[in-house]
Every structure is written in C-alpha cells, then in structure tokens.
Amino acid sequence: MLGRTARRRREALSEITDKVWDVVVVGGGNAALCAAIEAAEAGCRVIILEGAPKTYRGGNSRHTRNFRCMHQGPLSVLTDSYEEDEYFNDLLLVTKGNTDEDLARLAIRTSESCLPWMEAHGVRFQPSLSGTLSLGRTNAFFLGGGKALVNAYYNTAADLGVEVVYEAQVKHVEIEGGRFQAVAVEIAGAAPCRVEGRTIVLASGGFQGDIDWLARAWGPAARNFLIRGTPYNRGVVLKDMLDQGADTVGDPTQCHAVAIDGRAPKFDGGIVTRLDCVPFSVVVNKDGERFYDEGEDVWPKRYAIWGRLVAAQPDQVAYSIIDAKSSTLFMPSVFPAVQSDTLEGLAEQMGLPAAKVRETVDAFNAACREGDFHPTELDGLATDGVEPRKTNWARPITEPPFYGYSLRPGVTFTYLGLKVDATARVTMEGQKLKNVWAAGEIMAGSILGEGYLAGFGMTIGTVFGRIAGQEAAKGATRGVNSNAA
C-alpha cells in the first residue's frame, strides 16, 4: 500500500507528466521568468522546471543589482539620456568588437521598453546611491536587488497560473526531426520522468558551476577559481544540446570573471565578496612580486580584467596591500582586512615571503613621485623606474597600520552558448529548430564574445527572455504539427 505522502507525490507528479504543456521553460532565473510571464500572458499553459530548491530559486539573477537600459530621455530612475549608439559603442569597447551587431542592437533598443514592462510586472527601481552614482544615467537599480526582482516575477507568474516545479533537474531535451518533444527530468523525491511540451525555452544559464568542465577549458588552474553565483548552473542542458549538434557561439575559455576576496565561499558569495581596493594598493603574487599596473583605470572599468590577471598567477592567488591613508577610499569589504603595524608582519600573516614583499614595496615606494592625488579620477600620479609601472594613484605604502586582502578569480558566468537568431530561436547544424528558443546566459555568447559591460547580463536575459516567451507562445498556438519556421 502506498503511504499518503507517496500517493500525494505521485498524484502531483502525474499532474505534471500527464499533459502536454504549451511552453516548457527550463531554469528559474530572470530569463526563464520573463519568458514564462510572456507566454502565460499570451494564454499558454506554462511550466517552469527550476533545478534549484525553492530557497535558492533565481540562479545568478538573484545576485544582481541593476540592468543597463537605453533611454532617449529621463526614464523612471534613469537620468538624462543614453542613446543606442553610445550604448553600442560602450559594448564595442569592452568586447573589442567581438559581438553580433544585429543581436546587440536589438538587445539595446528593446531594453528601453523593458523597463516599463518590468515595473508593470512587479519590479521596483531606486536611484543609484553613493558608490554607484556614476551609473545613474546608464543602469537602473532594482529596489531590494535581484532577489526582490526574482520574487516579484515568481509572484506574477503564480498569478498567471504558471506551474513551478523546484528541484527539477532537466537532464535531456528530446529533439526528433528538428522538433522538441519532451524533457527528461529528475525531480527530487520522484522517479525520473518525462515532461512533454509543444515548445521549449532553454534558460538554464552557463556552465561555470561544473568545475570539471571549467578545468577542461582552462586547465587545472580553474579548480582554484571561485564561482560568484549559483552552484546549479552546471551546463547540463547546454552540454546535452551541444552533444545533439546544436550550433554554438563563444569560446569555452571566455567568461566574466572578477577579482574577489580570496576568503569568499566556493559558490554563491555574491556581490559583497568583490574587492575595490586594487587601484590604491600594491598587488603582489604569492612570490611577493608585482605583475600588473594597479592604477591603469578607474575600478569599474578594470575590475573585470583582474579576474583573468589573478588566474594567470601561481596558485591563482594575489594579495592587495594598502596602508592607513587609503583604508577608507573604497567600498568596505565583507571580510575584514588582515592588519599589522609592520609590512613584514602583514606579509607573514598572509603567508607571503616577508623579505621579498619588503623589497617589492620599497622599490615601488622609491618610484613614486610628488604630485596631486585624486582618488575619484585618473590623476596621472604614476611611478618612474619600476616595472610594471603604476600609472595613477601611485602613493608610497608607508603609513601603518598596513592592510592586506587576498584575491582570487571569481567567475560570474561563462560565454560558450547556444547560437540564436533575432527571435531567440536555437539552430542545429545551421537549421532553425522548429520549437526551441533560448534566453539569458545560455545564449549570451551570441552577443558577448569577450569582455563585459556592467548590467548587460540582465538586459540580455530580459530582452531575449521576453522574445523567447512571445515566440514560444506563437509556436504553441500554431500547434505542434506546424512546420512554420
């Protein structure tokens, strides 16, 4: 005899597996939710299969703070204007031209109508605050952060009757003759099952949570990387699609990676583990040697390259050293700095060769010159006669107490992804799949060949999530037997 709980679970499961859903959405972050809401509003029966437990729902999206938005005049909390060409040029600069112009411009143009759509679906914005004022024109900040955004969308989806299944790991997407049929899913506490659908939207993120995959792409060094976001984005669906011949974009070694506090947890440390002290410091590797210009540019333009710089150092670790006069010039870190009244004492506490650190800092100090120091702008206060040069904010590290932070590469998301067209449709061997769309990190490589523009991840997810949801709804309405491309 089946117990009552087992019977209830079996009944609940059969509710999911006994029908053919109009739209199956894989993933439970921003892109998935935007797709699900659009499809449900078009009258479709939608199911979201979210691999994470409910408490972890929302993937990397729950860590976000803002999205980058084009606007031709003041819009909600955004000041002034941020036009298409300026936005696109900003993207060209960071990607070094490694982008798809048509898709990028589509994302940029559509972002303007996304903001009011987001507000209409429960997202609240706030003006940028101290420390992020420079983004007040370009990036709209979510009141309550990404967690509040995700919760608002889940509430909206529930109101629209979207079925959400948590701890539902999609393992395989069944595609026959260019057409999606069903997904193979493992739902916690239940036997593996199939969920059938007329259309599918893949929004299950990148593969950064699979450290073995990262190590295959990067080499063993990747085992020392920290993952800033969810451990659930392991690229299972991406790999399954690639194995079946789906067309890909992007390079497996390209990702968004920043330097974060070396004491951050392996996964999910989030935004608070980022360190902003580098421009005011001397950064050494574990041998006590400097390796890059710490003052190359203002931190928002440089923090993303430091992930890769640290990744290239022995044991993928580096150490940022400042003195008392710089300790209040940057956003405080969630982990307190290591502190000592002597440089040697600091080096010892951080496990660094004290004599070598002393030699490096002395050489740096001797190369600093007189001049005006301006912490918020490029001040040209550079070193002379030391390699590498520090080209701005170079002040001798002399005033105790001395502070130190360890740095490690923190991966945000990977860029290898599914190739899509302007309707977010996935292609296989050059042919459009009839009823498969993708949105968010899983296709972001279509636009981000390399580099990153702050706030653009949520723009890509929102724009293509909405498009994918609308297109999937049209596909479901046309019927599963339609061959319309």
Ligand SMILES: Cc1cc2nc3c(=O)[nH]c(=O)nc-3n(C[C@H](O)[C@H](O)[C@H](O)COP(=O)(O)OP(=O)(O)OC[C@H]3O[C@@H](n4cnc5c(N)ncnc54)[C@H](O)[C@@H]3O)c2cc1C
């Ligand atoms: C710390 C941090 C801060 C960030 N800040 C910003 C910011 O301020 N602005 C910005 O634009 N971007 C930011 N980003 C990037 C941004 O989070 C992503 O670009 C965006 O959230 C991607 O949305 P998504 O829906 O594609 O992926 P996610 O939100 O990660 O959602 C993917 C979902 O898929 C689920 N999933 C994975 N595999 C499976 C499977 N096999 N079966 C079922 N479900 C599965 C996961 O559980 C997850 O819910 C930040 C990222 C991090 C880590």
